[in-house]
Amino acid sequence: MLLAKSNDVHGCQDDSPREKCGIFAIHEHPDAARVTHMGLFALQHRGQESAGIVAGDNRNVTHYKGMGLVADVFNKDIIARLKGNNAVGHVRYSTTGTSNITNAQPFLAHHAGVYYAFAHNGNLTNTVELHEKLEDRGAIFQSTMDTETIIHLMTPHLKNGLEKALVAAVADLQGAYSIVMISAGRIVAIRDPYGFKPLCLGKLDNSFVFASETCAFDLVGAKYIRDVEPGEIIIAQDGMMKSIKPFVSERTAFCMFELVYFARPDSHIFERNVYGCRKRMGQELAREYIPTVDFVMPFPDSGNYAAIGFAQESKIPFEMGMIRNHYIGRTFIQPTQAKRDLSVRVKLNPVRELIEGKSVLIVEDSIVRGTTSRNRVRALREVGVKAVHMAVSCPRTCFPCPYGIDFSSKGELLAAQKETEPDIADFIGLDSVHYLSLEGMVRATGIPMEKFCLACFNGDYPIKPPEKMAKLLFEQESLLEE
């Protein structure tokens, strides 16, 4: 159990972690916890800070959560003791400062003899108002998790039945939320009316499954059925599911960054294959910009797919000019006498013979703070590259995200800090940099532009961020140069 530092949690709610997470649930399966554990394995890229599973039947519930990777948190014995044919699981993204077990999900509580556990992906934008309202009622809070807020909203309405209580609670929520819930024989899946975050419905034999991405279905052997729709609440009980859509969804606001960077390339979200989207973004890039280079290469493994697309479109050879060390662990001990920071080199080493004296184009999927890219480019310079250009398969990310992506403030976004592309190239140490156009990116997805949330690229927020949060998000203090 890690040390939990609880700052005065309500005075600085806006500083709370953006929950960038993966969720999984299964209804009526004899091996519910084991399947959920596997599902979380496949969703591990969505969160490496903590992992948790809650399993139960009509009356009893068992739960387990811990800090770290799914493989480290769970073992055979623990899984065996998580009993019941329903289960929900959660992996959470690591953000500094509030990393503690108290904020690990799923959040489990009891009310009137019944258990309720929620796992959530996304970020509410009206938490401050909701807390104020709830504390008037005498509520206490043990965490800074949105899920604790949601169950508080629900309990007063439970006397009218779970369905009505869910509708009443969800009606109060603003922001992004893809949620799975377990309670006494039932699994519930909820996706906000904008559909910011993905949430998929599948079937494993006769059991309904829910997951943030379809790669979890592939691993557990489930079949993808369809997305949980924006604004939909699905209640699975007694082996059957019931869908209700109590809220009108005026428009969708799919998170473009899921396709650009966050989801796994083998997943199918927003009804699109991610690999295909990324490769086409690389192709679009090659239609906009081709520098004179000897070859195209990604920084493994983030830009692989866009780089392949770029190479195919441009007919420039594709190479893998940096080699990844698969064995980097937690204990990298740098010699005290070392003149350079070696933490980049231990992960990725340039192939000197390939790069020396050559002009290369790096294709990257995105640049957030720019510091990692800068270190990698420096490693290429050290082995004698002639010129390094970079093509980025999305536009400049200039605006923070209040819906669950951890661009905490404008001050941390390189593209917001620098006025021109040459300024950015300069910071990173490139000969040139080119960002894909908004149109090119959207075109690559095959989805109409108005269906996306593109706020991080163009500042057009589908839901207005709350005033307090907005102030914080947009402060211009630069954190880039230490």
Add this chain to the structure above:
Amino acid sequence: MLLAKSNDVHGCQDDSPREKCGIFAIHEHPDAARVTHMGLFALQHRGQESAGIVAGDNRNVTHYKGMGLVADVFNKDIIARLKGNNAVGHVRYSTTGTSNITNAQPFLAHHAGVYYAFAHNGNLTNTVELHEKLEDRGAIFQSTMDTETIIHLMTPHLKNGLEKALVAAVADLQGAYSIVMISAGRIVAIRDPYGFKPLCLGKLDNSFVFASETCAFDLVGAKYIRDVEPGEIIIAQDGMMKSIKPFVSERTAFCMFELVYFARPDSHIFERNVYGCRKRMGQELAREYIPTVDFVMPFPDSGNYAAIGFAQESKIPFEMGMIRNHYIGRTFIQPTQAKRDLSVRVKLNPVRELIEGKSVLIVEDSIVRGTTSRNRVRALREVGVKAVHMAVSCPRTCFPCPYGIDFSSKGELLAAQKETEPDIADFIGLDSVHYLSLEGMVRATGIPMEKFCLACFNGDYPIKPPEKMAKLLFEQESLLEE
């Protein structure tokens, strides 16, 4: 983090753990967490299941808890990160079935931007009613701990100030509770009007300290001032303390079992030294019963002090006929071929040359289930003892305890299952057994009989146990013979 099994917690509230615990708190000390950690070391005998510390100042709070011994849960780094000049700590007794981190204390929650953490020793008797009332208000529960209930009772009144909120919350409580609380610069100590459980006030230089027993003061170097009085609430703030006594304490009901068995012999509780009480109980025993034996011996270390008193009064030699192995750890692996259960022998080995052919009197402080005694007596028989008599320094414990001692039900109490002393001697394998009289025991303490809770001995309950609990406590199902 251990696996948490939450049964439907409210339907079977009476099955909840009897909290037999140790608590510590310190106000305005630069090294608050470190001192609290030491205090918990001294209170470790009161609970080995889990340990926790919450430290804080006017605004911020940090906390840490874990399963296991104080020495295993904490380390230097963790203690260093528990910042703030106020702290409360807790050790919890291991009871099977509900052993999990969710129920580890102190319980920390937030309300309206302020933190509150409680550490509790004792057991409420009206939890079922309190939960029902609170859930009407929409409350959710994450644990089965009484402390969670108490904070829920307090929050609606916080708008009138902490003191009034405390009084309002405490007014609703029934049962045994010695509590320390930390919140935003304040330490609060509360003892129920009956004073079931001990709670002492001391001073370490200029800092007020509170502890379940004075042995904690000895270790941290604090001076004992006085007991927190039954029904008293002490609020320490800004280096000063304020005492309020909002409730009339009609009578006290000091837990006799603390003096007989539970407290450390070097502690001073209920204004008595425990060693002295136990030795005098041995002396009283020797006035009631002296069998013909070669020598008197305790089973180390439980009966040491009564045995010394008995030997001095009876002039029979005192010996230490069983040797304790100080290095028993968790991993005792019995040979599969072994004909006998070796788990007793690994802890205590008889001194064959001393015991062979001799008649001996074992002086014990108490017998609960009788199975451990039976195994130890068998070990004496194996080395050729001629006769084994036993004198117990308290009367027969025939009645379960609803106030925080883990005699879960009558079915588990040997003395309640057997009609006569010869029946008990027979079960344990003794030649004879004698229990100290109620009068002898009370006389040894020097405290008037009416000041004690003697319910476990005579069934006279100071607070009526609730009906549901009573039914459970008194069921006659025998668990003795497997």
Add this chain to the structure above:
Amino acid sequence: MLLAKSNDVHGCQDDSPREKCGIFAIHEHPDAARVTHMGLFALQHRGQESAGIVAGDNRNVTHYKGMGLVADVFNKDIIARLKGNNAVGHVRYSTTGTSNITNAQPFLAHHAGVYYAFAHNGNLTNTVELHEKLEDRGAIFQSTMDTETIIHLMTPHLKNGLEKALVAAVADLQGAYSIVMISAGRIVAIRDPYGFKPLCLGKLDNSFVFASETCAFDLVGAKYIRDVEPGEIIIAQDGMMKSIKPFVSERTAFCMFELVYFARPDSHIFERNVYGCRKRMGQELAREYIPTVDFVMPFPDSGNYAAIGFAQESKIPFEMGMIRNHYIGRTFIQPTQAKRDLSVRVKLNPVRELIEGKSVLIVEDSIVRGTTSRNRVRALREVGVKAVHMAVSCPRTCFPCPYGIDFSSKGELLAAQKETEPDIADFIGLDSVHYLSLEGMVRATGIPMEKFCLACFNGDYPIKPPEKMAKLLFEQESLLEE
């Protein structure tokens, strides 16, 4: 410390592990252990079973070894306590059955007040004879490591000085050995006259460094100078090095499998860049065989470079059709109800949208037992691939290796078990398979054929394997089908 199972070590010497390892050494560096630790990080792909470092100065020596990855075995404190400005390090390959700490290297011993520690890569072929000879002298053995044998050979000659003792000991050795040694202020590097295994000399500022591969130099920031030559002994002392070549090297026998599979692509060994060799092997493949497919793909990450070469030469698009999960840990718990083996899927998941209905060519670097490939091909079939062909960038490996590659016996080699390529394709579930020709492979390296050991491909052993070993190596018992 793992459990060590020592079978009667000398009666079955041939069953001893083939030591496929990585070695590193540094002379006269203030931070010797830290640099060695980093060097081992870069060599981790050469051995994941155990890691060890010995550091020392003229008189004192400290050492540490443990089972597992470099990152798990060492930490800051341990590294800080490994004192002295000379150090040698070792990582060892995991082979089943003899995995224990006793066989972890470096091997440290003392003689006449001086310490000697050896780290070894390769496998001696005359161990049985050497042990017999040494035991006549009364020698005892604590491990099955060749390094223990070598120091026994050396000690009787130490009265004539270290150099003469080294020459005398090395004169008795047969087989493959790249060795680094530390002793009282000196670092020694030895490579056998055939030069089976790589061993490189570099410089980090003024300190001489030695490593199995140059990728270790890149990470520590050292400059590659040249290879330690076949048959050369280099003694570094007082900041200077002395080279002696006491033995005539009639021919070299560079291990081709290092270039094909074992070395890291960013390394430079046998005076060749590994990435370049592998890519050219892919190009040679494309000159020999082009099936009709929609695209070329590797199984990440083994065949990446040959696949890139194949795609460039053949003009067939390159794709990454299987996605690697970077977070697989030790605890993968398969659902008991699962119908398929999911351990392949958890590592590599096919991109369904890319593969469904397509004909694909897998380019692989090598096939040993064939079982992994079979599982991966099955995963492709499950998502609806139309046809799967495979091109392997080396010839069929039909002959076991007595020099340090763990092809334990012919019975474990798929290519030795199957008569024709269609038989192999059948076993793996392919539509067709093609192996690169011996000539094509050698041509891709740019090194004359006679300089290589190609025994695993053509059975032409540069040093005759000893009779006992040969019998074992060539037994035809099939282990392929369980």
Add this chain to the structure above:
Amino acid sequence: MLLAKSNDVHGCQDDSPREKCGIFAIHEHPDAARVTHMGLFALQHRGQESAGIVAGDNRNVTHYKGMGLVADVFNKDIIARLKGNNAVGHVRYSTTGTSNITNAQPFLAHHAGVYYAFAHNGNLTNTVELHEKLEDRGAIFQSTMDTETIIHLMTPHLKNGLEKALVAAVADLQGAYSIVMISAGRIVAIRDPYGFKPLCLGKLDNSFVFASETCAFDLVGAKYIRDVEPGEIIIAQDGMMKSIKPFVSERTAFCMFELVYFARPDSHIFERNVYGCRKRMGQELAREYIPTVDFVMPFPDSGNYAAIGFAQESKIPFEMGMIRNHYIGRTFIQPTQAKRDLSVRVKLNPVRELIEGKSVLIVEDSIVRGTTSRNRVRALREVGVKAVHMAVSCPRTCFPCPYGIDFSSKGELLAAQKETEPDIADFIGLDSVHYLSLEGMVRATGIPMEKFCLACFNGDYPIKPPEKMAKLLFEQESLLEE
């Protein structure tokens, strides 16, 4: 695995650890490793630094050792994997500086296809000469353990059979050695001709067992048969034992300190019960010295038995004036602001009410450095004791021990540093101190004086310590006052 610091081991052999250890062996038992593990549990007081077991049959051997307590080193899985119906085990005493896994026992080696493992208690006095002789033969050493030396002495003679080889090796040894050995179906027990250290023979059903003390027989359920005699070699093979006594034992030299302090009170060694001896030492003390005090008390648990004897003889009441905390662990974190050293208090707390204003006599079994006693006496002063006298149940220990007790040098022995008893009382803070006379101590054992080694008391060394060692042992540098 701990960090191993190997100083130049042979130049400073005399600085090597005095091996104060426990050994156990069993022959022909289906559960050999499990029984050995239990035996080590019972011998844990003889060594807490490391523990190890070697188990085997006629051909195969498995072994496991680790740093720490038996309970921490082993677990069920490890024990289950230690196969074979013979086993030897060892626990080793913690001495600072050379605490590392390399020196953990049993020492296992192989020669000519046969395994040999030795576990040793005692200390050789001619190691320097033996090493010189062996290194002339080319021997290498991996540890500083005497057992490694012994096997080197044995191997050249193995061609004449094990029995002759043992006799030849043992003939070269000088000093104290109680040894058990396992090799290919045989268990061998060896005790030096002086019989310095105990070694007992027992039987568990039909299996022969050997142990340092009989308390190990009690725990495993074995029957004590007799001591292995001084100068005896017992070879157990095929379920039978053969005793040879190749050497004339001119005199015995039983280590008196075993009876005074080291052995467990429930053990029977040198044909005496330890508890009885210690109690009689207390009685002898009371015949020599009775101060005017209110009561007698031990420092638990070392002086318990002598204190009981003293109290019975003197008719002065026996009390247990300091209470032991059974839960002290590794992590005791002292508050930085603490004015006193709290490490004494955390282990033993005085019972204030008992001690305040009283005169007390502490009965102690021995005083070595005196610093612990000093701290404990200070704790008594702090609670207001009126006077503290001390009676020690052995004479002043003024001379270092070369045979295996860790009195490293005269400089560390309080009694050797101070001229008179008042000087010693002064150092410790006592009102008076009295040491038992040599005659009184010997009389208490019932064994003739000439059968003991009393060197630590009177400087009369049965075997002359080697010159080098002697110089070190007797240097007068005082380490007492820091």
